[in-house]
Amino acid sequence: MTEPGLEARAAQGATTAVALFCHGGTVASVEPPRERALSLVRMRAVEQFVSAAADDRGLTTCLLRYRVAGWNGVAADAHADVRWALDRIRAEYGDMPVVLVGHSMGGRAVLRAGGAPQVSAVCALAPWTPAGEPVSHLRGRTVTIMHGRGDRWVPAALSADFAVRAQEAGARVARFTIAGGHSMIRRAHVWHSFVRDVVLAGAGLEPMRPDVAAALERAGAASLAVDL
Template sequence: MTEPRLEARPAPAGTVAVALFCHGGTAASVEPPRERALSLVRMRAVEQFVSAAAAGGGLSTYLLRYRVAGWNGPAADAHADVRWSLDRLRAEHGTVPIILVGHSMGGRAVLRAGGEPQVTAVCALAPWTPSGEPVDHLRGRTVAILHGRGDRWVPAALSADFARRAQHAGARVARFTVAGGHGMIRRAHVWHTFVRDVVLAGAGLAPTRPDIAAALQQAGAAALAVEL
């Protein structure tokens, strides 16, 4: 694959907001993502759930298909692909709000891109956020994080540290944890509805869910360790 690809689910009666969904990957690989990779299958399910929930509301959804499966160190290939996608979404839809949703490596990629123009909210699911991951660009942005407390692939402590640093840098952060691991399979409905509610609020199609709104308004540890 020479460039990324976007699987589009356009709003039937015109687009008032866009949500971009970015699946997980691996630390290092220059091979294309597998068509049946669990990370891709799970993110497609989330995207379809959100699209159905927003039916008739003017939300167009896009699933990003990366060029390669890996982050690949300084190349940060997934982040580069998200930026490529944002350029094309802005060219197609103009100045509509854009909400970014990413899982694992995709969570890292969308958090990196959270300071891009028109991004109104970032929803990071079990994001892979190594120590030192940048946060200053998120100042003034809305960031919602959900992480499994039993995650063995990407420990929840990583997103807790990231959330603290991002909040200190001036981001509006709400971080929640849920029973289960990395694959978003256990209590799948909790993952799906969390994303739906963050996306619809970021798109201006629904009010912010009360528990998310309360967490965003708080500062400190209480806002970053809410259990669902």
Template sequence: MPVSDPRAPLPPALVLDRSVRRPRTAVLLLHGGRSEGMEAPPRWNLAAARMRPFTRSVLRVTEGHDVLVGRVRYRHRGWNGARADAAVDAQRALDELEELAGAVRVVLVGHSMGGRAALAVAGHELVRGVVGLAPWCPAGEPVEQLADRRIVLVHGDRDRTTDPLGSRDVVRRARAAGADTCAVLMTGGDHAMLRRAPEWHTLTSELVAGLLGLAPLPGPVRRAFEEGLDPATSD
């Protein structure tokens, strides 16, 4: 079996889906993964495939607004405990984006493990907002890095993989730490975001547009930020 050379340069963590000459803002998408797994994500990766419709929705809603759109490439399939590999790669992608485009405002969109990674790196100076889709939020996850960010976590009430209560706990503690944040419950939604898929895609694109300042935020989310309360459901 060939052994990789530890001195070899790392592959870029930033993969572009739309490059613009002078981007004003940017959106990075982060797909899910596994709790453990040192192998590289396979070429055909279901977790990555789940995010493609979201990428298309984001591309549509940001068309003509000088918004760079990209995704994070992981070196490993899993989070891998204290290594936090997905967060390390997300941080690298943000650093590469800053080198490429300068001080652009960034919104991160992450599903499951990708949601955990997005929250973990939200303290990066480029990041202004995070949309977490069925995010993996273990008990006691740090929230101090979310101060002064706008965070929306969307969770289906039929999710049996990650706990919607974890999203609510992060939102509660992040709000106390100084974030504008809320949790949205997608009634009937599952972890794979297949049930009510069009609603997942539409809500995500509306949240991205709102967090980038291209359009108003959805009314319930805007009121949640203003009042410090969570929308009860997304019907």
């Protein structure tokens, strides 16, 4: 694959907002993502769930297909692909709100891209956020994070540290933890419903649900550990 791919599920009628879904990957690989990779299958399921809930309300959903499966160090290939996707979305739909949703490596990629002008909200699911991951670009942005407390692939402590630093940098952050691991299979409906609600609010189609709104309004590190 010489460039990324974008699988779009068009809204019924005119598009008023776009949600971009970005799946996980691996630390280093220049091979294209496998079609049956669990990270891709799971993110496609989340995207389809959100689309079914909102495509008659002007929301177009897009699933990003990376060029390669790895982050690959300073190349940050997944982040480069998210930037490419945002350019394509702007060219196709104009300047309208875009909600970014990413899992694992995709969570890292959407958090990196969260400062782009058209991004209205970022939803990171079990994001891989190594120590020192940049946060200053998220000042003034709305960021929601959900992480499994039993995640063995990407420890929840990483997103806890990231959330605190992002909040200190001026982002509006709500972080939730949930029983289960990295794959979002246990209590899948809770993961799906969380993303749906955050996307609809970020797209301006619904008010933010009360627990997320309350978490976003609270300040301090103690507010960044809400259990679902």
